[in-house]
Amino acid sequence: MGRVRSAMERIGGEALAIVMGSLAGVVIGAAVGFGLFLAAEFLAETIFEFEGFGDGPFIDMAPRSRFRGGFLVLGAIAGIPASWWWMRRMEKSDEE
Numbered sequence: 001m002g003r004v005r006s007a008m009e010r011i012g013g014e015a016l017a018i019v020m021g022s023l024a025g026v027v028i029g030a031a032v033g034f035g036l037f038l039a040a041e042f043l044a045e046t047i048f049e050f051e052g053f054g055d056g057p058f059i060d061m062a063p064r065s066r067f068r069g070g071f072l073v074l075g076a077i078a079g080i081p082a083s084w085w086w087m088r089r090m091e092k093s094d095e096e
Contacts, residue, residue, distance in 0.1 A: 021083045029079020030072045037071035 017087075018084075021087045022080050025079035025081075025083025025086075026076040027079070029075040029077070029082065031075070032079070033071040033073070033075020034068070036075070037068045040071075
């Protein structure tokens, strides 16, 4: 990661490296958030036998999509500081 960041800094400066790292964090975080949503949905429907999402297909979709969106947004938000932490960690390992 240190070599990738130094290449990005040569191309577009430190700002590009921070933006690209943050974007990677958002994508990875959203993927993790979606995975957590799938795990929570699996637990709710199989283990706890929770069927309280509504009666019809349109009523059924609304809370579930909000629930999924919440996991995606929280994952994306959490991915930004995680990517910054990872980039700093890689810089320190390159310096040693």
